[in-house]
Amino acid sequence: MSTNKPVSAETDFDDNSYHWQRHPRASQIVGQLVRQFSCQSPFAERLRLAMRDHTGTRLIDWLDHIGICQDATIDGVKAETALVDVGFVTLRNDRDGHWLQHRGGLFPAVVIGDDDCFRLAIKVDCVDAFLKAHQMQREITGQAGSPFRKSLVGESTAQSSSLGSAAKLFVCQRHGWTNWQTSEATDEQVLLAGELACGFQSRPRQNFDSTKQLIQGAVAKIGADWACDLFLSAEREYWQNRNQAARIQRERQDRLGLGWGNHDHHTYRSSRAHFAELIECLELFGFVCRERFYAGGQAGWGAQVLEQTNTGIVIFADVDLSPEELTVDFSHDGLQPNPKLGTVGLWCQLHGEAFLKAGMHHLECQFDFDVARRQLAELGIETMEPFTDFPHLRQAFTRGEIWPVASPRIQLALQEGWITRQQAESFERDGAVGSHLEILERNDGFKGFNQTGVSEIIRKTDPRHSQSRHQGHDS
Structure with missing residues (x-):
């Protein structure tokens, strides 16, 4: 507009x-x-x-x-x-x-x-x-x-x-509007926006092509900013329906009529095969690639941080990544298949693409760190050990939500040697860690992220490390 x-x-x-x-x-x-x-x-x-x-x-x-x-x-x-x-x-x-x-x-x-x-x-x-x-x-x-x-x-x-x-x-x-005066949206645009919001909530999540077409149509009708905000609102709803900690915290915030207005960033996990498609879809909404995030060669994964400035929405797009690939435009040129799966790749193999059926890996929101963790604990929602604990940045995941895993996905991972037979049996029986709510506190206006301490927490959320700990209680 x-x-x-x-x-x-x-x-x-x-x-x-x-x-x-x-x-x-x-x-x-x-x-x-x-x-x-x-x-x-x-x-x-x-x-x-x-x-x-x-x-x-x-x-x-x-x-x-x-x-x-x-x-x-x-x-x-x-x-x-x-x-x-x-x-x-x-x-x-x-x-x-x-x-x-x-x-x-x-x-x-x-x-x-x-x-x-x-x-x-x-x-x-x-x-x-x-x-x-x-x-x-x-x-x-x-x-x-x-x-x-x-x-x-x-x-x-x-x-x-x-x-x-x-x-x-x-x-x-x-919804993507940056001025303080009332928007000049027409009645037709408002009606279209309502229809598109419903379409985002019920969108088919089978493939990127249909999602890309949906996004292109929405942007053409009401503009990238408005469409972007409605789309991510639907994504948060889809994610919270699959995460108990999210539902409990959302209910707490809704008692004051707040919603998710304190969101900090949204995290999607992607396979290497579909990473460029994910970035392409996000850029249709006006997202700009910001810094690259890399936790080090030992971690085996990285991320592209994207920001849509008119909506204030930030996205972390996670993918298995080697050190050599940092020298190329991996977000747009695509990534070649890798015979081994890292933490992010295995999550996608077990659950699917986060941008499609699986939904987001986590939503990170801004809190009073100690108060929020204590209050959630009193409601039976535990948090993992903080992986960042600086005066200007504090971060911790809630315990992982366990999702059932489809047998064909487990069998393919076993055949390809990505998991052991014992791990396969555990995933069949107990499921695997799917999503989290992330608790964050920012101070001094710090806008960045912890590129070192995050490696250990990602390792702990790898299903191969947490599968033997019943339903993530020590993931």
């Missing part, structure tokens, strides 16, 4: 973008803004506490953007100057205000507007669901089914604020 302005400051990735750094000063300023808003908005403070106590998440991880007034100051310094000094750059200027974004870190946009308002907007899957969960009657701006809707859910007057005289809390739902 032509009225949806691209996030130009983020769109063109370069080599320097991949050396993600910590940005403690920028994090301090953003955190200060959020804390000050919570002090001025009683509802925001109640919501912050409810997020922590009932979902194990942090208010800051749900932010869509922060809005401040033209004359705003931070610690006595003009706000725009303070933000630019810590790495924020101009995203765009439009009727919504002056948009700033930190290109090197993971922070919400900051909008400097003409009105005397201090604004916080949080992202949710559905504005109606949020209002219902909080028993609110509020006006919703934006047509039902359109790519952007918002609602003012809290407003209070600031006694003495350098950021704006009125603190306004909004919730918004975006």
Whole structure:
């Protein structure tokens, strides 16, 4: 849709973008803004506490953007100057205000507007669901089914604020729409979007050709951004229906009407044979190949990280990979068959392609790491040992969901020598690890990933290592 302005400051990735750094000063300023808003908005403070106590998440991880007034100051310094000094750059200027974004870190946009308002907007899957969960009657701006809707859910007057005289809390739902004003989608587009969303949820998952045709048709009808967001929403639903930890956490977040607005990245596992097709399908949605991820020759696997900037969606595409293949464009040129299967290849042999019938290997969401793990444990959902535990990045999988494995898949793996007879018998009897929810906490705006510690956790999720441990309880 032509009225949806691209996030130009983020769109063109370069080599320097991949050396993600910590940005403690920028994090301090953003955190200060959020804390000050919570002090001025009683509802925001109640919501912050409810997020922590009932979902194990942090208010800051749900932010869509922060809005401040033209004359705003931070610690006595003009706000725009303070933000630019810590790495924020101009995203765009439009009727919504002056948009700033930190290109090197993971922070919400900051909008400097003409009105005397201090604004916080949080992202949710559905504005109606949020209002219902909080028993609110509020006006919703934006047509039902359109790519952007918002609602003012809290407003209070600031006694003495350098950021704006009125603190306004909004919730918004975006489907690839980057502006703050209501989208100009036509009734026909809204109707098409609803039909396409249903089509994504019920799509045939047998082959890449039919999926590619479905994507091409959707993009032609409503644009890449809107179609991308609807497609990944359907993918999350398909994944959570096959993962108990995901269902329990989704229910917890839905009690506050939040949905999966705290998603960090989606992970697909791919066979070598279909990896280029997977990338091709994702690029139809406007995904751009970002950094390559490689855990080392001993690990035997790698990934292409992709980002769709207008939707804020990041994808990890995992595949068995050798060190030599890092020198070629493995994401587009394709990969030759390998007589041996690594962790990712075997998962695909047992369960199928993640982009097709198997569904995602995991969804990683942002949490208060310790709080979320403790709360899930109290509900019977254990997490594996953290494979990243730095001040700026903490990561852990929930225990693997066990999926049954079709006998023909097991027999082929046995015939090809990819598994032993004992392993084959175990897979027939007990199934194999299929999917996870991943718990993540980011600090200091760190946007990257741990390329070293992940090797061991991937080894532990290899069905050949975990098959003897009944249903993944020590996977």
